[in-house]
Amino acid sequence: MTSNITNLDGKRAGRYVGTAQRRIDGRLKVTGGAKYAGEFPTPGLTYGYVVSSEITHGKITRIDASAAEAVPGVIKVFTYKNRPKIASDDKKYQDQTAPPGSPMRPLGDEKIAYAGQPIALVVAETFELARHAATLVHIEYETKPHKTDLEAERSSSYEPKEKRSGIAPPPPPRGDADAAFAKAPVKFENEYRVAVEHHNPMEPHATTVVWHDDGKMTVYDKTQGVQNSQNYVTGIFGLKKDDVRVISPFVGGAFGSGLRPQYQLFLAVMAAMELKRSVRVVLTRDQMFTFTHRPDTIQTLGIGADKDGKLQAIRHDAVAETSTFEDYQEVVVNWSGLLYDCANTKLTYEIAKMNVYTPGDMRAPGATLGVYALEAAMDELAYATGVDPVELRLKNYAEKDQNEDKPFSSKELRACYRQGAERFGWSKRSAEPRSMREGRELIGWGMATGVWEAMMQETSARATLTAGGKLEVAAATADIGTGTYTIMAQIAADELGIPIDDVTVKIGDSSLPKAPVEGGSWAAASTGTAVKAACHKVREKLFNHARKVEGSPLANFGIDRVVFENGRISVSGDPSRFVTLADAMAATGEREISAEETTAPDPETKKKYSGYTHSAIFAEVRVDEELGVIRVTRIVDAVAAGKILNLKTARSQILGGVVFGIGMALHEESLMDKKLGRFMNHNIAEYHIPANADVHDIDVIFVDEQDDKASPIGVKGLGEIGIVGTAAAIANAIFHATGRRIRHLPITIDKVMGAGEDKTPAQAAE
Amino acid sequence: MNRFSYARPTDVAEAVREVGSDPSARFIAGGTNLIDLMKYNVERPTRLVDITRLPLTTIDKADGGGLRIGALVPNSDLAYDDQVQARYPLLSDAILAGASPQLRNMASTGGNLLQRTRCLYFYDTATPCNKREPGSGCSAIEGVNRIHAILGTSSKCIATHPSDMCVGLAALNAKVHVAGPSGERVIAMADFHRLPGDQPERDTNLGPQELIVAVELPDEDFSKNYSYLKLRDRLSYAFALVSVAAALKIDGGKIAEARMALGGVAHKPWRDTTAEDMLRGKPAEEASFKPVADHILRDARGFGHNDFKIDLARRAIVRALSQAAAGTPQTQTDKRIK
Numbered sequence A: 001m002t003s004n005i006t007n008l009d010g011k012r013a014g015r016y017v018g019t020a021q022r023r024i025d026g027r028l029k030v031t032g033g034a035k036y037a038g039e040f041p042t043p044g045l046t047y048g049y050v051v052s053s054e055i056t057h058g059k060i061t062r063i064d065a066s067a068a069e070a071v072p073g074v075i076k077v078f079t080y081k082n083r084p085k086i087a088s089d090d091k092k093y094q095d096q097t098a099p100p101g102s103p104m105r106p107l108g109d110e111k112i113a114y115a116g117q118p119i120a121l122v123v124a125e126t127f128e129l130a131r132h133a134a135t136l137v138h139i140e141y142e143t144k145p146h147k148t149d150l151e152a153e154r155s156s157s158y159e160p161k162e163k164r165s166g167i168a169p170p171p172p173p174r175g176d177a178d179a180a181f182a183k184a185p186v187k188f189e190n191e192y193r194v195a196v197e198h199h200n201p202m203e204p205h206a207t208t209v210v211w212h213d214d215g216k217m218t219v220y221d222k223t224q225g226v227q228n229s230q231n232y233v234t235g236i237f238g239l240k241k242d243d244v245r246v247i248s249p250f251v252g253g254a255f256g257s258g259l260r261p262q263y264q265l266f267l268a269v270m271a272a273m274e275l276k277r278s279v280r281v282v283l284t285r286d287q288m289f290t291f292t293h294r295p296d297t298i299q300t301l302g303i304g305a306d307k308d309g310k311l312q313a314i315r316h317d318a319v320a321e322t323s324t325f326e327d328y329q330e331v332v333v334n335w336s337g338l339l340y341d342c343a344n345t346k347l348t349y350e351i352a353k354m355n356v357y358t359p360g361d362m363r364a365p366g367a368t369l370g371v372y373a374l375e376a377a378m379d380e381l382a383y384a385t386g387v388d389p390v391e392l393r394l395k396n397y398a399e400k401d402q403n404e405d406k407p408f409s410s411k412e413l414r415a416c417y418r419q420g421a422e423r424f425g426w427s428k429r430s431a432e433p434r435s436m437r438e439g440r441e442l443i444g445w446g447m448a449t450g451v452w453e454a455m456m457q458e459t460s461a462r463a464t465l466t467a468g469g470k471l472e473v474a475a476a477t478a479d480i481g482t483g484t485y486t487i488m489a490q491i492a493a494d495e496l497g498i499p500i501d502d503v504t505v506k507i508g509d510s511s512l513p514k515a516p517v518e519g520g521s522w523a524a525a526s527t528g529t530a531v532k533a534a535c536h537k538v539r540e541k542l543f544n545h546a547r548k549v550e551g552s553p554l555a556n557f558g559i560d561r562v563v564f565e566n567g568r569i570s571v572s573g574d575p576s577r578f579v580t581l582a583d584a585m586a587a588t589g590e591r592e593i594s595a596e597e598t599t600a601p602d603p604e605t606k607k608k609y610s611g612y613t614h615s616a617i618f619a620e621v622r623v624d625e626e627l628g629v630i631r632v633t634r635i636v637d638a639v640a641a642g643k644i645l646n647l648k649t650a651r652s653q654i655l656g657g658v659v660f661g662i663g664m665a666l667h668e669e670s671l672m673d674k675k676l677g678r679f680m681n682h683n684i685a686e687y688h689i690p691a692n693a694d695v696h697d698i699d700v701i702f703v704d705e706q707d708d709k710a711s712p713i714g715v716k717g718l719g720e721i722g723i724v725g726t727a728a729a730i731a732n733a734i735f736h737a738t739g740r741r742i743r744h745l746p747i748t749i750d751k752v753m754g755a756g757e758d759k760t761p762a763q764a765a766e
Numbered sequence B: 001m002n003r004f005s006y007a008r009p010t011d012v013a014e015a016v017r018e019v020g021s022d023p024s025a026r027f028i029a030g031g032t033n034l035i036d037l038m039k040y041n042v043e044r045p046t047r048l049v050d051i052t053r054l055p056l057t058t059i060d061k062a063d064g065g066g067l068r069i070g071a072l073v074p075n076s077d078l079a080y081d082d083q084v085q086a087r088y089p090l091l092s093d094a095i096l097a098g099a100s101p102q103l104r105n106m107a108s109t110g111g112n113l114l115q116r117t118r119c120l121y122f123y124d125t126a127t128p129c130n131k132r133e134p135g136s137g138c139s140a141i142e143g144v145n146r147i148h149a150i151l152g153t154s155s156k157c158i159a160t161h162p163s164d165m166c167v168g169l170a171a172l173n174a175k176v177h178v179a180g181p182s183g184e185r186v187i188a189m190a191d192f193h194r195l196p197g198d199q200p201e202r203d204t205n206l207g208p209q210e211l212i213v214a215v216e217l218p219d220e221d222f223s224k225n226y227s228y229l230k231l232r233d234r235l236s237y238a239f240a241l242v243s244v245a246a247a248l249k250i251d252g253g254k255i256a257e258a259r260m261a262l263g264g265v266a267h268k269p270w271r272d273t274t275a276e277d278m279l280r281g282k283p284a285e286e287a288s289f290k291p292v293a294d295h296i297l298r299d300a301r302g303f304g305h306n307d308f309k310i311d312l313a314r315r316a317i318v319r320a321l322s323q324a325a326a327g328t329p330q331t332q333t334d335k336r337i338k
């Protein structure tokens, strides 16, 4: 059944919810007990190794696998020529999160649309044999000119005709931004650019397909949504749900790369079905650079304001890359119409086709880019008007969502600014750039605002209480390292008043109650609500039995007059009158009580209110200007995200997001050779993410925020907010330190030195 | 990665014989570079001669009073060796500026000398690269060349030698002892690595069957005024964009002797003795260093993305010499640059 629950939370403070709880899966993870997709053992396993295209655009003219197949122990080499028949309808390949278009079909035909496209799968008795044989597959190509330079392709950008589901297109223009911009006493317009980034979770994408004699398969897949993978596989290969069970209990990071089923899943299932054997395919680190990534995006942002910094006009245009076969879209510019009070806005978003794999959602997709540009521009406005950056934001504070003309479900951003500034010591900042220094280092303080949508999705969960008083909660959601296991256990334990150790959590299995992919920061609100509803149902059933226990002191009370605590149901305010859970269970005569509930956001509330998570980020950098070396020595991130379920895992989410933001500001960059059309630094020695030495103090504040509308349990989500705005705060701090405004991320040594800034080799040769 | 046979000799002569038995055989020590290259299909040895059982694991007094470091001494052990820290702290710092603790634990002294360039194209067999496949062309010259060389390049190759340790060794006038089919010989560090010229496939002057048995440090004292300054794309665990090993002997405020080597700028640790000569007799202060930096970079040439290295190298030389002169070497733990 579906119930739209408005507020299950009541007033009772939980014993676990809202506290700092260690991860219930922590021990398994640190002892190696947690198994990942590429690790599940199974007898008779075979190994697939992917051969990737060496060219960027064109076609295969010859493919000869005979030498590879002649190697003893090699079972088969799959190519577009000998692959089994697969679905022809694009729809079958479109997973829950797919953008409009015609998804890539691994080994579909001879055409090559981007570098690294999978073109063969070598299956052998051992991994080493498969890898060796892969080098013996002889391929000849015919190449065509490729498009991999967004600068060159921006002239052929277009507004996507078919919109991606769940992605709001830019709002219609508000007022007259061009006229207001022309009239504004203070105005400027600049271009902002962020390098292409690849997700690079620690765990590579991997699939182990266990083939059963009855033709069914158990598929261990690295994914953020087991049922998404299951639907994909059954659709393409014409299978029934019963035939394929997808399991993914642990995910070694994904950051969005596991939202869409990746090609190793397709290839492993295809091979298993053909060979009727178990198959494992693990991508190499360099192959992790052959699929989804944060799209290259060129942003132009113009701000017009009066002399005191009150915004008069915002124009924000973004052009982003997409593949030749799909129209990927994300929300980049809408934030500029949302975050500040401004009567005149004009926001546009276009995409341009290139010979790359379809970009995809990467931690706070769109917002990371758009809010960076907006918050860097706001900092420029602060200097242009002489208004303190925090002051400026308060002056333009948006009291309602002007894009949709709705009130916010809650918005404690003012408190974020205040508490963040206080903790950071912002009042001691000297406004002038280059005015703070210690030794050889210039010191800079910068800040920015962060924002992300608070979302909730329809989700089901099941709760089962056994006679022994143990509770199991289950849903087909994922824990991609975020702490989902733990918050589910906390919510369940509180609902039934039992110790958290008595709760078992089952997730990451397609046979469990239906859940969406874990993404968009919606898992806690969605799964949390469903778990609570299911446990509430069990609670009701149990209470009914408790009342029927012989001589029950609860017989004359309604459920709203009792509390569930310490394994007992007792009369509220009179703990001496109680029935134990065990006695209540015994009264049922059953071995267990189970309930499955489906919860969804209330459509009326959704229509009436806008839900967003906010943050204020303050950063300190120290810059050795002469040598271009930057150290990010201090970050304070004050976050308003509704109810915080677990202070420990919540903080950890923000820390991770902030580190991601440091990487975006200073390190991460997938370097494209435009002549070859390939990303060249496809390993994590040369693709830099922050190392320990790059991360110093990070102070996380959770601002008190009550919200009974964003989700029934008051939760807004935390997975992405930590990264949004962080890079802007750092870039703004670098400006404060050095007086240099660098609008291309990452800000590397050369840019700080002002040498060779963004010069292409061709320009340099001139 | 291809299939290979494997041998694990226990003495030097046997190792040399083993590697001679197959023209595509390779020695393997820590494996931290070779195994990666094999996985990328860049190196395709059909025989691996594992040298980790050879008795080359000690650090001993050398005949002339210096130090003789066995080729199999791990980078970590070398960096933390008491004698090295006391007498050759520049070497210790150079090593600690490189890689990560885990890698330094595996990496050997000999292997470090022979680690190959980090040029992105060299590692990607789908792209042309003269070093990997002579005659196929150099993709880096007009490609992604942020990490490439600015000195001593050729039209065939602009790769750098990535080692930090070797930069320290070059500044310290180390010697490399090698054993081959016709006995032992000694190669000065300055002559060990090559410039790319017309044969970028050859990184060093080591013969195909020669084994490095030891590295020798001369009996010289640069333990007071030295610094190893490494600039990179993050504060740790990244190869040098530019690094400078500087060592001075100062007498009454004047430079009596100077040693300097640069990393990240050339196909070998870059040493310019004419620049060192320029410093002799000059006051040990910043004003003396700038002309020297200009002199070292007089023929430097950028290829676009790496243009900034010329300026960066100039500034780094001045800073490293200043640190050395002041007796305040760059620390490798606190990343703040003094």
Ligand SMILES: Cc1cc2nc3c(=O)[nH]c(=O)nc-3n(C[C@H](O)[C@H](O)[C@H](O)COP(=O)(O)OP(=O)(O)OC[C@H]3O[C@@H](n4cnc5c(N)ncnc54)[C@H](O)[C@@H]3O)c2cc1C
Pocket (backbone or CB within 6 Å): A685, B026, B027, B028, B029, B030, B031, B032, B033, B034, B035, B036, B051, B071, B075, B097, B098, B099, B100, B103, B106, B107, B108, B109, B110, B111, B112, B113, B114, B115, B162, B163, B164, B165, B210, B211, B212, B213, B237, B238, B239, B240
């Ligand atoms: C991610 C990463 C980051 C790194 N960062 C840095 C850094 O910042 N700075 C730095 O300096 N280094 C860095 N390194 C490189 C590291 O220092 C080298 O990989 C290491 O020193 C090689 O030593 P090894 O013993 O493992 O060599 P191996 O991989 O075993 O061998 C390398 C080569 O040397 C040959 N060889 C080995 N020993 C001998 C011998 N005695 N005689 C003849 N030939 C021999 C082998 O045949 C092979 O060709 C990094 C490496 C990695 C993987």
Ligand code: SF4
Pocket (backbone or CB within 6 Å): B117, B119, B120, B121, B122, B128, B129, B130, B131, B132, B137, B138, B139, B140, B141, B156, B157, B158, B159, B200
């Ligand atoms: S610089 Fe040298 S190693 Fe790099 S592509 Fe050119 S030839 Fe190859």
